[in-house]
Amino acid sequence: MSRQHPKFNLSRRSLFKFGAGAIGTSVLTAGLSSNLLAAEKKAPVAPAEGDITPDKALQELLDGNDRFVKAKRRNPNQTQSRLLEVAKSQKPFASILGCADSRVPSEIVFDQGLGDLFVCRIAGNIATPQQIGSLEFGSLVLGSKVIMVVGHERCGAVDAAIKGAQVPGRIGTLLEAIKPSVESSKGKPGDKLENACKANILAQVEELKSSSVLSELIKAEKLKIVGGYYDLDTGRISMVS
Numbered sequence: 001m002s003r004q005h006p007k008f009n010l011s012r013r014s015l016f017k018f019g020a021g022a023i024g025t026s027v028l029t030a031g032l033s034s035n036l037l038a039a040e041k042k043a044p045v046a047p048a049e050g051d052i053t054p055d056k057a058l059q060e061l062l063d064g065n066d067r068f069v070k071a072k073r074r075n076p077n078q079t080q081s082r083l084l085e086v087a088k089s090q091k092p093f094a095s096i097l098g099c100a101d102s103r104v105p106s107e108i109v110f111d112q113g114l115g116d117l118f119v120c121r122i123a124g125n126i127a128t129p130q131q132i133g134s135l136e137f138g139s140l141v142l143g144s145k146v147i148m149v150v151g152h153e154r155c156g157a158v159d160a161a162i163k164g165a166q167v168p169g170r171i172g173t174l175l176e177a178i179k180p181s182v183e184s185s186k187g188k189p190g191d192k193l194e195n196a197c198k199a200n201i202l203a204q205v206e207e208l209k210s211s212s213v214l215s216e217l218i219k220a221e222k223l224k225i226v227g228g229y230y231d232l233d234t235g236r237i238s239m240v241s
Contacts, residue, residue: 054224057093057145064111065237077113086115094118095138097204098150099125099157104230106150109237118144124157124200125149126177127207136213139223146223147208150237151201152230158182158197201227201240 052060067073095118096106106112106119118138120131127135127149138144151158160167161178181200188195205227208214217223227240 052093052145054145054222058148058224058226061094061110061112061146061148062237065109065235067111068109069235073108073111075111075113077116082114090115090118090142092116092118092138092142092144093146095135095144095147096120096150097122097125097127097131097135097147097208099123099152099155101152101155103232104150104152109230109235118142122174123171124155124161124174124178125151125204126174126200127204128177132208132211132214135208136211139217140213144223147214147225148228149201149204149208149226150228150230151197151204151240153197153232154193155197155200158200159193162193162196198227198229198240201229 092115094110094112094116096110098104098106098119098121100121100123106117106121110117118135120134122128122131135144135147139147157174158178158181161175161182165175167175178196178200181203182196184203185192185195185199205225208225209218214223214225218225228237229240230237
């Protein structure tokens with residue numbers, strides 16, 4: 001009996017760890033399922049007081065960019081009190097899938113602050129499975145009302161894809177994801193690089209819309225997914241459609 005007792009204790013500890021993990025997973029799953037079921041309701045629901053609609057969220061982004069372009073930034077939600085407020089929880093009103101380019105920092109070009117934007121950045125602003133999963137979380141769980149895919153003028157990743165650049169390491173995985181957009185934009189009038197950049201923005205918008213989670217939120221009128229093109233010379237973001 002005494003020799004079996006330590007094994008029994010070890011087994012209980014293992015069982016406790018397993019049970020705690022299972023409980024944590026079930027709580028998260030239940031929360032996600034609950035939000036997804038809510039998103040699947042077909043009839044639009046009036047926003048609660050203080051809530052924001054997808055259209056208003058998009059307009060807030062565009063208004064912030066307009067302030068940035070006109071050098072009239074308000075620098076909202078950047079105080080110490082805001083820092084402490086969002087330390088407890090977050091509820092970003094918008095999400096950005098942007099390029100990792102250092103010249104396009106989302107909070108600055110949209111004139112937003114702490115806790116306002118849920119931002120995913122990657123070279124070429126491509127919607128990888130991981131980026132899509134992050135944006136699903138930002139919309140379904142955190143409540144973001146609009147996702148804007150932000151590409152930009154003279155994007156180096158798109159330019160490299162056009163030129164068929166031979167690159168080391170895993171850089172090539174980015175170019176492979178952009179190549180279909182390069183092909184679809186061939187033969188169009190205008191600047192070849194700009195056309196490819198805009199085609200890539202639209203391709204990533206469609207990739208996001210193919211997500212079952214995001215598409216249900218769109219159907220429930222709880223989310224918009226749009227494309228934006230950033231002009232490096234003026235700072236202006238124009239809608240791409």
